[in-house]
Amino acid sequence: MSDDGSRRNTVIPEVPSLRQKWLGDKFSLLRHEAGLSLTAASKIADRSTASLSRIENGLVAVPPRDVRPLLDAYQVTDRDIRETLITVAAEVQQERKGWWVEQSDSLSPSFVDLLRLESTATSIRTFEPSLIYGLLQDEGYARYAAQSTRTWASDQELERFIATRKARQGILKRDEPVEFHTIISEAVLHQPLGGPEIFARQLKALLDSSERDNITVQVLPFSDKPHPGVTGAFAILSLSRLDFVHVELMTSDVYVEDEVSVAEYSAAYDVLAELSYPPERSRETIAGIMESLKR
Template sequence: MASPTARRKLGIELKGLREAAGLNIDQAATAAGISDSHLSRMERGRVGVRPLTLRALLQSYGAGAEDTDRLAKIAADTTRRGDRGWWQPYAASISEKYASLIAFESEATSIKAFGSMIVPGLLQTEDYARALLQRGPVRLKTDEIATRVEVRTARQAILDQPDPPSLWIILDEGVVRRVVGGPEVMRRQLLHLVDIAARPDVDLQVIPYAVGAHAGTLGPLVILGFPEGDDVVYCETYAGDLYPEAVASYGDVFNRLAQDALSVDNSLEMLRAAAEGMT
């Protein structure tokens, strides 16, 4: 699998050089002999960049030898098969877009996630994750479930690294009330959320039923932030995992969800009470 983080880094650099050269998408694409839509996908990190295309772009941008050599090395990563991430041994068991999410998570400095029906994967206990997969939309064999639980659990290691990403989680109350895996599994999951929320770099809020309809009724989403900008949005659907291009609009959705949610303290009070109710 080509490196999604390399594609993203190269796209940011190419966009910066194009803008510094005073060229718009149409002008740059014409100079490189490609379509404007293809160049747009390159700048958003959606596709890799071939050497000839890169050379044509950099020439039209007036890039120097040092930038050309440096970007050529990054471009090689965007088209090379194989990824050095810890998830590579699981490549046959997970989709390429899910692997991209894991790669983006590993480099993100902030993660905002909204859970509309279930706890987001980064905060799931093993038993909760296993129960979800056993009853999920895709029928999986026992060994397939075990592998997916293992991957989901391994993803959570980023929360324990020396400089973890800031985490802002918003849950619909239905996530709290839906008993997944039985009362004891759910009780431990809720207490795990309480423990995670106690960390200084984590904010967790719950949107109560009383709010009624809210901005997140279309489903879950994850917004991954990076220090150089160009956030990435991940949405999970029945048809597949998508990276929408209207990142700003999803940021607005998340902010509206935060406004409808309970405060952090009141949210934790709800989680504790729900956990007690599971005994």
């Protein structure tokens, strides 16, 4: 899984973000639960029906200051729901100020959603059966993986991808870094993409990353036992109020957001972590393979 978003076709970037659409769906649900039509809701909330419709369809972002009046109109008193919607509305506003905005015209909307979620995530957990996850990729490995998965229109386009990958990795080293946990199939360590020299540097970078307090690396060993990872790679992104699962397909991305499904992925991840080597043994395994590449 390349998780770079760059192999998709370029489209107009003014597409509602994942959280903006989530917020719209939530407002629609709350209005229906209150037994209100759009017309009735517009009178109570003192907003036009067109405005409410655009909000519910995720076409416009709701300023945090406008969330409370809408919740009051729908008689929503649950404190957790109110705080969640206000927080998400604030996060949607922040999405428009990220470093990726200037590059969004060359990135797919679904990949921009990943960048947005990563930037505000408190923790990220990934399972990778085929590649080192992008947030931990060394530049040489990232370049080789990118060249292997698609044809680039120009060297400049490839370099923009590498720059995007580097910018993504900033969340691991900022003042309040994201908690990052990755489980890597042992098969990945025996697939020296780019050749021994490039791969040895990647493994060294992986070991260096694993020494950081906010990064945990585990290796899932070869086994004849079935495990949840046989269905493929996935990433669980936990935000202050929402959790999403990201699954990358060959030509698109899927985001899972309903609580039951996310809980299933989380339980599967716990199983994978239990089946994997502990962090210290994982580092020893990576170091041993790295040394063998130098011989």
